[in-house]
Every structure is written in structure tokens, then in C-alpha cells.
Amino acid sequence: MNFIDLAAQRDQIRPQIEAAMARVLNTCGFIMGPEVTNFEKSLATFAGAKHALACANGTDALLIPLRAWNIGPGDAVFVPSFTFVASAEVAPLVGASPVFVDVLPDTYNMDPASLEAAILDVKKQGKLKPRAIIAVDLFGQPADYPAISAIAKKHGLKLIADQAQGFGCTLNGKQPLDWADVATASFFPAKPLGCYGDGGAILTNDDSLAGLIDSIRIHGKASIEDMAAKKYDNDPRYLNMRIGVNSRLDALQAAILSEKLKIYPDELTKRDAIAQRYNAGLGPHVRRVPTVIAGGFSNWAQYTIESEQDVYSVYPTAPGGLPVTEDIRNRVMSLPMHPYLSEADQALVIDAVRSFNG
Template sequence: MNQHLRPDPVPFIDIAAQRRRLGKSIDEAVARVLGHCQFINGPEVTQLEAELAAFSGARHVVSCASGTDALLMVLMAKGVGRGDAVFCPSFTFCATGEAVALTGATPVFVDVDEATFNIDAASLKRGIATAKKLGLKPVAVIPVDLFGQSADHDAIGAIAAEAGLFVLDDAAQGFGASHKGHRLGSLGLATATSFFPAKPLGCFGDGGAIFTDDAELAEKLRSVRVHGQGSDKYDNVRLGLTGRLDTMQAAILIEKLKIFEDEIAARNKVADRYAQGLGNVVSVPRLASGCTSVWAQYTIRLPKGCDRDGFAAALKAQGIPTAIYYVKSMHQQTAYRDFPVADGGLPACERLSNDVISLPMHAYLDEPTQARVIKAVRGALST
């Protein structure tokens, strides 16, 4: 082999391998939708919602068009708006705070725990005090189950109960994970997730879902999902949006849900191999006691003084992609930097944004390919 040829690139997330595994089942599922032509609210949507409820343990599931819509719909159904404060970690994808700002409410950014990357309970308490000082009314907290690991829902739930907040769990990256034996979906008032293609359970486009045990909230969410309609589609009883999951994506998700448990187990094996291979050269992710992860991303922290751009370039030269989630925490971004942050600032978020980097992670990352990634990481750190 010519040594000057670049090595074959490693996929960061291998949707094609999953597609091969599912074989004809996806084609047949799509063909059924093309056959009955019920592209909006077809039978597969109802079937998927029932299967997601059974999987998660939630009493009600309302599917929707994206993870962002899932967050926004809950806030709309709860009447969140101007003068209200909603607490979000700053180290997250922008949709968490974006949904709050879209309602006219104020996102108040709080810090995260550096070990788990998830919302820090002490900073949440400080954030509530900050909001009150600013004359805002604390109404909700949106913990994020970042990179696939459940947040500390016991601590967050206790603080929320004491402060009179409802909990909207952002499980866009964490659906399928559990907290103290309970699958995400039945913790807090509601749980939102995303079925974006790169997520552990992803469709072939945009999609999302909301999980709740509250029947009244579920009914409102179904109204919000279709322009806020009441008993008659032309009598809209509240503000809503076009938030439906289309039938084609529901059909695809039904097939993917069948192998999801198996894929979660495979992702955990991949994570274990990374921890064993890299645990003595970088800071590897740690699972909190009683929590499991679906490893939406495998995010490491580079040693102090390591040039992250140089590290990424060294891996890229060997055909190994990386990604940085998140180069800027939300409070550092142009659209969000004028919103309040918890007293004491957000030092952990800022440190993480400076030194995290994510490695290839998916259920089909075989041992020889992963060994190549581990070798490249160790090599890049020793130069």
C-alpha cells in the first residue's frame, strides 16, 4: 500500500451501517405510507406514540416536528411568557434557551458540573435568587441530559419543588438513558426529545416527542401542535404552531425503535473501550451514581495546555473526524449574551467550552476501527 495515501475516513456517526442492518424493513415501512397516502397524522403516528409510551414508562406521548418544537410546545401549553424566568444550563445546544426566548420569557443561564457536563444544583439555586433580584418570576427549569447521560433529577426536582417550578427535561440527547432505574420520559412534568438523524434514536429528517404523565397537559399539547385548535379545526382556542411529526418519519422510527435497546448496549461497550484506552491520557466522561447514558456523544477533555485545533488536525490527517460541542456556551453567543446568568458566573461552562472535543461514537464502531481512533488520540497527545 502506498504510504502517502490518506487512510479511509472513519464515520463520526454511521447512519449507513444502521441502514444496512435494518435492510428492507425501512423501505417496506415507507412503502406502506406511500400506499395509504395519510402523510399527516397517519396510523403510524398513533402507533409510534403508543410504543414510545411503553418504552419510556410515560402515560402520554405527543410526537412533534422537532426537539425544539417539543420544548416550545410545553412552554406554550403552560402559558410561559414575558416576565417569567426559565433556568437552563449554558453548556448545551442553543435550542434549550431558544425555546424559552421565543415565548418572550427570559432564559436565566446556570452553570454545570464539570464531571457530568449536566446542570449544577448549587448554581441553579443561585440562578433562582438572581432572577428574583431582577424582578422576574421563576416558573420552570430545563435540565439537559447532555451527551446522553441523565441529569441529577433528584436534586433538580427537590429545588424545583421548593421554588414552585415545573421541570421540563431536555432529553434531546438522552432518550433511552435512565435515572435510578427510571427511563427518561417519566421524570418532571414533561420530557422533550429529538429524533434528528444524528441522535441515538433518529429518523430520516426532523422529528421530536414530548412525554408526560399529565393528561391535561397532553391534551393541550395536541391542541398546540395543530395551531391551537379546539373541538373544531377552525376554532382555535390558544396560540399554537404547526408541530406535527409526519407519518413517514413515524414509520421509520417504529422500525428503529425495534433495535434501539440493542444499539444502546453496543454504545455502552464502545464507551467502555474508550474509557479503558484513553482514561490515563485525557479526562474521559464519568457516569454519576444511578445514571446510565446512551452516549449521544463521547466527549473528552484535553489536558491543560494541549492545542485543541492542532489535536483535531492531527486526527483529521489520519481520517478521524472530531467535533466540538460546544465552542461557545450559550451565554457567550451573540443572540444570548444579554440574558442573565446566575450569580457567581458560569466558570465550569467556560472551561468546558475551551477544552472539550468529541470522538466518533455510534453503535456500529467496531473494535479494530476504534483501536485506530484510540491510537491516533494517544499519538496526537504525545507529539
């Protein structure tokens, strides 16, 4: 049994995927172009976002908005201590410092009380300037956005919803972007919405931020606003306004993702049904089955994640340390989870876990 069975999904939609790839081969439009634009439109519609900007991976999707906001040396970026390393990695990549915030013992997502304590502590110490919060939808379920966004607003901080794992999750029927300045996605193959290589996306409802992000992802090319200000009407790629990066989603991946996005709503329903079966079969037998925040819908991405790597031990934490993270990191374990997990395999997993829990 596979932990995540990419072949099962591929076999379901193989003709559509092959046709999509052939489209790109036939046109030789390998970078950006209509496949990427069409995918961005569908993605924005799915996520209820005004703008969806595809990029090279989920890490760049976090990095680029930090660059757009000029976050850098002397700045503090608040991140949960229990996450995949990329959520924290992007802070030192722009020269800023991650400040680690503890998580809640039930949902494993960022603890708003620890967040507020960390912000106040950073302000009191006066060495770093609080600038942004990266909330993570860990294992696929939404963070406590109402509480986190209220804290972000109160302290004048930008809020990124790192949906690399949780793309497709909702809270009270709303998207994380409804509370955040930016939401990000990763299309790494094992992610619930995965491509056949690396890929990512940045979602925002802010027109001028979208222009900046579009510029930064393509070597700092001129945005529409830049072109108007400079009265420049040639190809914007040849007017470089700022230091950017090369972070494009390639057209093959966009074509594949367009097909996968069509079946994603159905896959989310399937994942949820499997999770409910795991919950029912394991609830009485294990210490804890996943707790989803009230009103939350999870995409049930499943990962076994370790955080707090030694290289990050030099960075600040919320006052009092990270007791919840320290405690749960030794205990979590993820189970096989993908939309095509057969009922027989679900039963096998449930029996196996029950047996080693006595």
C-alpha cells in the same frame, strides 16, 4: 471512518425501512394518522410515559410545553449554559428570558447549587418571575434529576427534561420523566434515535397537559376537555381554542422511527460497550474520560457543542458567572460514536487520541 455512521444502521434494517415507507406510500396517509399513533404508543411504552406526543422537531418539543404553561414576557426559564442552543432559544421564542446556570465539572450537566443560587438571585432582583427549569441530558447522560426536581418543587417551578441528546438514558433505573413534568426528544438524523428528516416528541404523565400539548401542536385545535366544555362533537381541528403552531411529525418519519425503535434497546447496549472500551483504552491517557452520574445509564450520544453565543450574552447568569462552562468549553472534544463502530475503528480512535496526548 464516520463520526456517526447512518449508512451502517440503514444497511442493517434497510428492508424493514423500505417496507415501512412503502406502507405510507400505499395508503397516502402522509400527515398524522395510524403510523404516528402507533409510533407514539411504542415510544410511550419504551419511555414508561403515559403520553407521547410526536411533533416536528426537538426544539418545538421544548417550546410547546412552555406555551402550554403560558410562560412568556417577564418570566425566567433556567437553562444550563453548556448545551445546544435550542435549550435556551425557546425561552426568548415565547418572550421569556433564559437565565444561564453553570454546569458540573465532571458530568457537564446542570449544577443544582448554581441553579438554586440563580433562582434565589432572580427572586431577589425581582425583575423576572421564575417559572421553569430546562435540564439537559448532555451528551446522552442523565442530569441530576433528584436534586433538580427537589429545587423545582421547592420553588414551584415546572421541570422539562431536554432529552434531545439523551433519549433512552436512565438514572437509578428510572426515566427522567419520573422526576420531570415533561421530557422531550429530538429525532434529528444524527441523534441516537434519529429519523430521516426532522422529528421530535413530548412525553408526559399528565392527562390534561397532554391534551393541551396535542392542541397546541395542531393550530390550537380543541382538546377533549375543550370539546366537552363547548358541547362540540365535530372535527376538533375546526374548533380552534388557542393560538397554536403547526408541529406534526409526518407519517413517513413515524413509520421509519417505529422500525428504528425496535432495534434501539440493542443499539443502546452496543453504544455502552463501545463507550466502556473507550474508557478503558483512554482513561489513563487523557485528562478526563466522561463521568456518568452515579446510577446513570448514558445513551452515549456524542457531540461537540459550543454554547454562550454572543447573542445570548445579554441574558442573566447565576451569580458569580459560569466559571465551569467557560473553562470546559475550550477543552471538550467528541469521538466517533455509533452502534456499528467496528472494533478496528474503536482501536484506531483510541490510538489516535493516545498519540496526540503523548
